[in-house]
Amino acid sequence: MGKTIKIDACNLACPAPILKVSKNMPNLSDGDIMEVQATDPGFESDIRAWSERTDNQLLDIKKDGRVLTARIEKGKAPKAAEVEKAAKVKTKKKKVLVVLSGDLDKVMASLIIANGAVSMGYPVSMFFTFWGLNVLRKPEYVPVEKTPMEQMFGLMMPRGAGALKLSKMNMGGLGTLMMKQVMKGHNVLSVEELLKEAMENGVKLVACQMTMDIMGIKKEELLDEVEIGGVASMLSDAEESNVNFFFS
8 A cells, every 4th residue: 555645725726736736746656645635616627637648547536515535546547548548659749839919818828728738748838929928028127238119119018927918808907907816816826827837847938039039029038948939949849739729
């Protein structure tokens, strides 16, 4: 019999419970059991899908009021599933997300999907272009040499994930502020926190070089974890992917 560890993911909104499971599972050995409690209504379907895709066995899941309790045994996928998986290609296909938008709600959706995919063991690549580049900007001012036009672009655009606005009902910033307060009240990770999770979990972040030139964004202004690439980089990843999302 292996050991059992307990994980408290109560009052956390998607994708935080699955991220917590994914982060703690490497600390277990095959045969160990993770007991997870969560209150997110979507956790039941999420943990079933996560267990299946990561070759771990969901022993059972019970509900007591709002609390869902799932027990997962590491490295003990059912025999039938093992036979089925052995017949498939072992390499997990990439997931590619192209982020054209710089709107808070659309960027948030892209990062939730990216974090969910990487937590299930899939390689994830995010290609940021045009207004999406602002997500990758450092929040602080970075002194770099720019033309007057590039300086104007820089002043008019949001600097970093924390400065993004809603695509609808922004209401001069009031709507965005209200949305952030509601998210905080429901323990939903902010865009900044989701971006940090993505970087820590190994999501590949690529900034479009051509768009950087057009908008006057310099490499020094971007987060250190960001790679610079072009359309060939994106298409190369897309060719290895079986899922491509476009956020515009």
